[in-house]
Amino acid sequence: MTDPEGSAVTVTATYSGGSLPSFITFTGGTFTMNPVSGQAGTYPITLQLKDEVNSPSSTFSVIVTVPGNQPPSFASTLTGQTVIAGISSTFTLPGATDPES
Numbered sequence: 001m002t003d004p005e006g007s008a009v010t011v012t013a014t015y016s017g018g019s020l021p022s023f024i025t026f027t028g029g030t031f032t033m034n035p036v037s038g039q040a041g042t043y044p045i046t047l048q049l050k051d052e053v054n055s056p057s058s059t060f061s062v063i064v065t066v067p068g069n070q071p072p073s074f075a076s077t078l079t080g081q082t083v084i085a086g087i088s089s090t091f092t093l094p095g096a097t098d099p100e101s
Contacts, residue, residue, distance in 0.1 A: 011049055
């Protein structure tokens with residue numbers, strides 16, 4: 001990235017003057033975010049541009065929300081089971097997932 005004078009420009013991203021939260025990465029001008037429910041909240045992020053002379057900055061907020069409680073679900077579809085009278089049978093449930101976990 002260069003400025004109008006042809007000087008190289010660097011971009012840094014900080015949160016409250018320090019490192020970004022663990023669920024945010026900033027690489028090559030791209031933010032990647034992967035928050036979990038325990039990280040709900042507002043995160044002011046400051047971007048600073050620097051060239052040989054100037055270093056303007058701008059702040060925006062990343063707002064992490066948590067949807068309402070989502071129901072757990074089975075990892076696969078349950079299928080009908082046929083059993084024969086007088087013969088012992090077993091059926092193991094498939095795994096389950098909970099979106100909030």
